[in-house]
Amino acid sequence: MLTYMRNKMVSIEIPTEDTYVAHGFLDDHIYSLNTTFQVNGADMTIQWIEGHLTRYTTPDCPRAEEPLQGAVGLCLTDEGFSQNIHKIVGRKACRHFANLILECSDAVVKTKRNIEGSENNAHADVDASPSSQSCITPQNIRPQKAKRPQRIKKESRIPFEQLEDAPDGFTLDLHVHTSPASPCASSAVDDIIEEAKHVGLDGICLTDHNHQWDPDVVAALRERHQFLVLRGNEITTVQGDMLVFGLNENIEGIISLNDLAEKVATVDGFMIAAHPFRGFLAVSGDKLGLDVDRAAARPMFNLVDGIETLNSKVTVSENNFCSQVAETLKMPVTGGSDAHLAEEVGVYATRFSKTIHDEDELITALMAGDAVPVIFRNHQKG
CATH class of the missing domain: 3.30.390 (Enolase-like; domain 1)
Known part of the structure; x- marks a missing residue:
């Protein structure tokens, strides 16, 4: 059914x-x-x-x-x-x-x-x-094979082995929205941060929709709250929403995933497919022609660096399906609340074995696959 x-x-x-x-x-x-x-x-x-x-x-x-x-x-x-x-x-x-x-x-x-x-x-x-700019013909609507762009390595980034160990784990909510940066959010950034501290997170990433946070503003937030606040961005592409870290560029409108992947690779950043199967699943997946193997074969997964497998805005079935796809692809996985209200922060999060101090260290840990999606707060969704 x-x-x-x-x-x-x-x-x-x-x-x-x-x-x-x-x-x-x-x-x-x-x-x-x-x-x-x-x-x-x-x-x-x-x-x-x-x-x-x-x-x-x-x-x-x-x-x-x-x-x-x-x-x-x-x-x-x-x-x-x-x-x-x-x-x-x-x-x-x-x-x-x-x-x-x-x-x-x-x-x-x-x-x-x-x-x-x-x-x-x-x-x-x-x-x-x-985003189409020309007449639609069979030739230009035919899917093109996605080719992963050449990454330009950032030499100044500290190697994973040199990151500080976190014996008890280090937990970040990698997917958080604030108002007014995200029009769909209702809680101010200060309220979001205080809630994150209250529930015991070690830090959060601000990933407002197509919004580039000023580094000085974020540094002031860290100082004022004495809490780790990192910059990210949820960017809308033709192929879906992407969580991007390390790209200090304001992307407006809808961009193609190929173009975004090129930009991320140029700065040695990290891109995560956010809730990639939200709205595409049914209990009987065959009715939609979607199974794990077919989903894993989607060209978009050759352009991203990781997959968000725990997201509080989708169903348990969709999260589970996403986990199966990520396992098939052997890709890094993350968790995030996708919070739009303060009380949603930390529902899901990502745990690392290393202490994270800045965006560069976050990217290093993500690239090393040192990320485990976790259920951090009590949450129920069908």
Whole structure:
């Protein structure tokens, strides 16, 4: 019996000759949201927009509905449209709304082209990725074999053997969000840190969505709280969310995993596939055509350095499946709470045998495979 499903639907309505109304709908066991907006076909600007969240993770999520109005007046065909949507909607409102708006917008643009006869095939796919910049053909939608980029070794990084031993283990929550850096989060960074200290963690990594923390700000947080706070980033790619460490670059919008892997390799950083199977599992996996071997063969796993196998925002079944895939691939594994509220910090975490003092030492330990996902706080999720 199918017990989990993610539904996403985009449709375009043409009520008048030069007006397009886009409808977008996303529904899974975590989020349910919809958006509708009207586009002027003459100049391709958004005339009005509305959106609603009917299922969400935190009490503050409905705040995301009002900032959607910032999209009014934006032109779908402007070069910076995607970046503007991520800045105005993704950061101030909700990245799920932002992604849905971009998919709807891409469908509007392609619908207009079809009607005007600018494409040879009147039945061209209008559900393409919002990152597409050209006509969809069998050639350019064929999956390409992922090739791991050449890593540029950082010579200044201390070898794993020289890291300080931690006889009782050293536990970090590698996946934490704060407000307002992550629009979907509800707790301020100081509250997150104090909760992490209270529950007995040794440190946390700030991995806000497409947000680059200033190193001086993080250093001040460490000093003020006398607690280890490290910088990271959860970056949205075409292939899913990635936890990235060591990349001091602000990535806006949606990037391809290949391009992100190149950037991470250049700085000798570390990239972890975050909750890679969230929303793709059912009790009877064969109904979705997904088993461990097929999942492990996905090209994306040749581009990442590790896999997050414990995440509190997914089901136990999805975490277990992810662990099986990681075991098949023999890849480093991590755990993180994916906290958006202070009380969620440390639900899951990662334990190391060495004491970690900074991001470089974290990357060294991760590369050495010295990471064990752990259940740190009591947590129940079906």
